[in-house]
Amino acid sequence: MPKTPYYLTTPIYYVNDAPHIGHAYTSLACDVLARFKRLDGFDVKFLTGTDEHGQKVEKSAQAKGIDAQAFTDEVSQKFRDLADHMNFSHDDFIRTTEERHKLSCTDLWKRIVDRGDIYLDSYGGWYAIRDEAFYGEGELIDGPDGKKVAPSGAEVEWVEEPSYFFKLSEWGDRLLEFYEKNPDFIAPKSRLNEVVSFVKGGLHDLSVSRTTFNWGIPVPDDDEHIMYVWLDALTNYITALGFPETETGEFATYWPADLHMVGKDILRFHTVYWPAFLMAAGIEPPKRVFAHGWWTNEGEKISKSLGNVIDPIDLVETYGLDQVRYFLLREVPFGNDGDFSRHAMVNRMNGELANDLGNLAQRVLSMVAKNCAAAVPVHGEFTDDDKAMLDQASVLVNGLRKSMDEQAFHEGLETVWKAIRAANGYVDAQAPWTLKKEDPPRMATVLYVLSETIRQIAIVLQPFMPDSMANMLDQLAVSPEHRDFSFLGQGHQLTPGTILPAPQGVFPRFVEADADD
Numbered sequence: 001m002p003k004t005p006y007y008l009t010t011p012i013y014y015v016n017d018a019p020h021i022g023h024a025y026t027s028l029a030c031d032v033l034a035r036f037k038r039l040d041g042f043d044v045k046f047l048t049g050t051d052e053h054g055q056k057v058e059k060s061a062q063a064k065g066i067d068a069q070a071f072t073d074e075v076s077q078k079f080r081d082l083a084d085h086m087n088f089s090h091d092d093f094i095r096t097t098e099e100r101h102k103l104s105c106t107d108l109w110k111r112i113v114d115r116g117d118i119y120l121d122s123y124g125g126w127y128a129i130r131d132e133a134f135y136g137e138g139e140l141i142d143g144p145d146g147k148k149v150a151p152s153g154a155e156v157e158w159v160e161e162p163s164y165f166f167k168l169s170e171w172g173d174r175l176l177e178f179y180e181k182n183p184d185f186i187a188p189k190s191r192l193n194e195v196v197s198f199v200k201g202g203l204h205d206l207s208v209s210r211t212t213f214n215w216g217i218p219v220p221d222d223d224e225h226i227m228y229v230w231l232d233a234l235t236n237y238i239t240a241l242g243f244p245e246t247e248t249g250e251f252a253t254y255w256p257a258d259l260h261m262v263g264k265d266i267l268r269f270h271t272v273y274w275p276a277f278l279m280a281a282g283i284e285p286p287k288r289v290f291a292h293g294w295w296t297n298e299g300e301k302i303s304k305s306l307g308n309v310i311d312p313i314d315l316v317e318t319y320g321l322d323q324v325r326y327f328l329l330r331e332v333p334f335g336n337d338g339d340f341s342r343h344a345m346v347n348r349m350n351g352e353l354a355n356d357l358g359n360l361a362q363r364v365l366s367m368v369a370k371n372c373a374a375a376v377p378v379h380g381e382f383t384d385d386d387k388a389m390l391d392q393a394s395v396l397v398n399g400l401r402k403s404m405d406e407q408a409f410h411e412g413l414e415t416v417w418k419a420i421r422a423a424n425g426y427v428d429a430q431a432p433w434t435l436k437k438e439d440p441p442r443m444a445t446v447l448y449v450l451s452e453t454i455r456q457i458a459i460v461l462q463p464f465m466p467d468s469m470a471n472m473l474d475q476l477a478v479s480p481e482h483r484d485f486s487f488l489g490q491g492h493q494l495t496p497g498t499i500l501p502a503p504q505g506v507f508p509r510f511v512e513a514d515a516d517d
């Protein structure tokens with residue numbers, strides 16, 4: 001049977017500045033989901049990349065005194081380096097300055113023109129370069145120094161120039177109908193109202209070209225204009241599938257996308273503008289957009305001016321890669337805002353990774369090494385307690401599947417931790433160290449049940465902590481070809497007598513002295 005396709009995307013990141021924790025977070029969530037789906041037998045395409053046009057990037061290049069293309073080459077590379085550091089498994093990395101993207105944007109634009117949804121006029125209104133967004137007078141709020149600012153706090157400037165417009169005002173009803181027919185399109189559910197009330201409030205036509213700078217993709221047949229950077233950026237999701245070729249190949253296989261993962265600040269662009277542009281071009285909108293929350297640092301908003309930007313690479317160097325991957329997805333219900341603190345990081349790392357999971361594996365594997373001839377133990381008949389433990393482990397993936405399809409990563413991890421805690425309870429109740437003297441065959445059975453439970457747990461945790469779980473599975477002599485979810489069920493349990501390598505700790509404790517340096 002052919003595999004079911006699953007296409008997911010990160011936002012493409014502005015290259016005006018180096019990557020920070022927010023960027024790492026969005027991509028991490030996608031990476032975990034992509035890995036999960038691959039292990040679960042899907043044909044996954046996972047896309048990330050960089051958003052390189054627009055006034056914000058052009059200004060940053062000018063401030064550095066370098067040519068915009070050279071500047072974007074340099075910063076885009078930093079995002080690739082981050083992806084390598086974080087062990088992200090994307091299948092493609094798109095840059096909007098690539099030729100394939102120009103072709104795709106040009107084609108999409110022409111399709112919208114052909115259907116009559118773009119017209120030439122002139123724009124007079126407010127623009128925030130930081131958000132690359134237009135704002136109506138009524139949307140502006142009072143800034144700290146009495147000046148009007150965008151609702152995001154970004155400075156606005158008055159812009160007056162000839163512009164092409166997209167007839168967004170005519171799409172309100174069709175968008176509302178689309179949300180109604182596709183109740184899973186906007187997630188989490190709490191975000192739906194926000195979007196619906198924005199649309200119900202009345203949509204204005206959207207300016208989709210600029211003439212006062214030229215770092216962008218020229219409008220077809222009118223190169224006085226460049227395309228609005230959000231129209232350009234959103235189109236990346238179809239460029240990467242070979243658009244404008246739609247009849248064969250990747251577009252036919254993977255579109256509409258299963259999931260666009262975004263931060264809450266860019267929800268409107270993905271759930272109002274993007275589906276409207278697509279429908280206007282005769283293309284189906286994506287299936288789902290999930291908006292996650294924002295991180296603060298020790299209770300403070302993260303900002304360059306406060307000097308508290310968190311560099312994800314520093315975090316990884318301090319705490320370890322899989323520890324950071326685990327923490328970011330465990331600490332906060334996905335969708336809510338979260339706070340990064342060293343205290344919380346160290347607590348989770350020591351409590352849940354070193355103690356709960358690390359100790360479980362180490363206790364069991366070292367007893368096996370010492371008392372079972374360093375091989376998978378030979379078990380006897382299973383008791384009800386043994387069966388209950390094995391059953392709990394073997395159904396883990398079902399609970400996880402549901403959580404992952406809802407992007408409830410914290411909930412998925414909690415499901416696994418319930419099984420880990422149950423396994424620790426089982427070790428204490430069965431006390432294999434006492435059985436060692438009193439009933440060695442029973443000890444072997446208990447250690448078998450535990451080893452098999454650890455195998456199941458390590459397999460389902462691979463998407464979250466790929467390196468550490470690979471290490472744990474190596475220690476159980478599970479071959480790399482036997483690690484996907486089809487090996488969780490009956491008939492794939494550990495084979496008694498299989499020789500095991502020497503055990504080693506997987507999750508070191510973080511020593512507090514290091515934390516106070």
Ligand code: MSP
Pocket residue numbers: 010011012013014021022023025026051233234235236261262263264265266293294295296302
């Ligand atoms: N270039 C646009 C996206 C275009 S997609 C067609 C953009 N880029 S961005 O680099 O500014 O932001 C990318 C992502 O990082 C957004 O999803 C944003 O929400 C996320 N984050 C930026 N700061 C963040 C935090 N402090 N916390 C969590 N995520 C945050 O927007």
